[in-house]
Amino acid sequence: MISVTAVTDNYILQAPLLQKHKHTLEWLSAAVLWKRELAFFQKLLDRYAPQIKEPDDRKRLEHFQNVVIYYRYELIDKLTGQLRLHEKKLAEMLETKDETKVEYFKEHEGLMNELQALSDQFAQNKSALYSFIEAFM
Secondary structure, three states: OOOOOOOOOOOOOOHHHHHHHHHHHHHHHHHHHHHHHHHHHHHHHHHHHHHOOOHHHHHHHHHHHHHHHHHHHHHHHHHHHHHHHHHHHHHHHHHOOOOOOHHHHHHHHHHHHHHHHHHHHHHHHHHHHHHHHHOOO
């Protein structure tokens, strides 16, 4: 894979492409952090699940467990795959010295918006989970 940070005569390295590469790497890093946090959330839920007896609380517990499973094993893996594919397209653009592929730029904006929405949603779920578990500590 081509390093987009290497400056040689063989690659066109415009600032917007490097910025897009940086954003993609930041989101890949965030995905790794989210996976670690989700593993912690699952441990937290497992630890306090035996103390949760009320039917409404059990439903909320189940909801949080489903959210953790969905994020951890489906959504984040899917988005990470999309980010890696996105990076591959950038490498191909640099390799062929063709920065005219407008699909890449449209895809980038859409992917970044999707990841920002996920980040916001993740933060809301995290806060709700902590508030829920705090009642049983």
